[in-house]
């Protein structure tokens with residue numbers, strides 16, 4: 647049987663120890679501000695002010711602020727933490743022109759999302775902001791819930807698990823497909839050391855897996871220079887996979903591909919999206935349809951419509967700005 651009075655004495659002693667360390671009144675350790683009825687993603691300024699009088703128990707200002715946020719909007723913060731990519735109210739102006747304008751977009755863990763939109767809609771600038779190439783003027787950009795991407799540079803962001811594939815493939819033409827993958831996996835090892843380094847069994851298994859995913863298994867000993875345009879795109883996707891990203895950003899992967907390659911690329915990205923999140927920017931609607939994923943249509947730097955391709959393409963605003971052109 648539990649000795650209630652001993653337990654109470656222990657709790658009182660713990661509270662006293664805490665009070666000693668933190669120097670706050672006893673009531674502050676037990677009183678909690680009520681959470682708002684409908685927690686949102688943004689902290690209402692008035693709510694923060696109303697609770698500012700509440701004595702803080704956390705010794706560090708940042709921890710205190712985070713604890714306050716969590717208490718005020720537990721649903722909202724939790725919702726952001728469960729996302730892989732979270733953009734809210736992001737804006738970027740170039741020479742007075744708003745390329746990105748209050749953009750909000752959330753990609754879940756394990757989700758593949760297609761981004762469409764007319765020329766100049768802000769798709770590339772959005773990718774630049776996510777990867778740290780461009781700093782937004784304002785707004786939140788978070789990776790894995792808590793990593794504020796606006797505070798990191800491109801190299802940091804790449805090493806955190808965001809891989810980006812640009813439209814033009816950049817592979818090592820004079821090396822074989824397998825060596826291209828080994829070079830991509832090597833990280834800081836030199837080219838010479840990489841090519842003469844004995845593969846561990848884990849490395850060999852990863853390369854095998856990537857060769858299978860990218861449909862290049864039977865071409866492993868071919869020089870990259872001898873691949874078709876589509877196969878080079880797949881190799882470059884494979885080289886990104888070798889760095890084991892959690893989020894893959896892919897810019898117009900099927901531009902210049904044959905119909906068969908386009909079809910195969912949709913299957914390939916679907917395979918990848920079984921274990922990672924993928925954001926694909928693409929103009930080719932047949933390809934987007936083959937992906938069969940949620941579509942976001944950007945226009946003038948913000949989200950114009952979001953949903954299935956059928957729903958988005960039936961939206962009169964989308965028809966007007968994009969599909970009708």
Ligand SMILES: Nc1ncnc2c1ncn2[C@@H]1O[C@H](COP(=O)(O)OP(=O)(O)OP(=O)(O)O)[C@@H](O)[C@H]1O
Nearest residue numbers: 740741744745763764765766767768769770771772
């Ligand atoms: N560095 C820059 N300086 C000035 N203007 C820029 C810069 N980068 C982008 N812009 C402008 O911002 C707008 C959005 O460009 P962005 O390249 O992001 O559009 P996009 O949707 O990727 O277009 P596309 O489909 O043609 O690639 C365009 O009007 C572009 O001219």
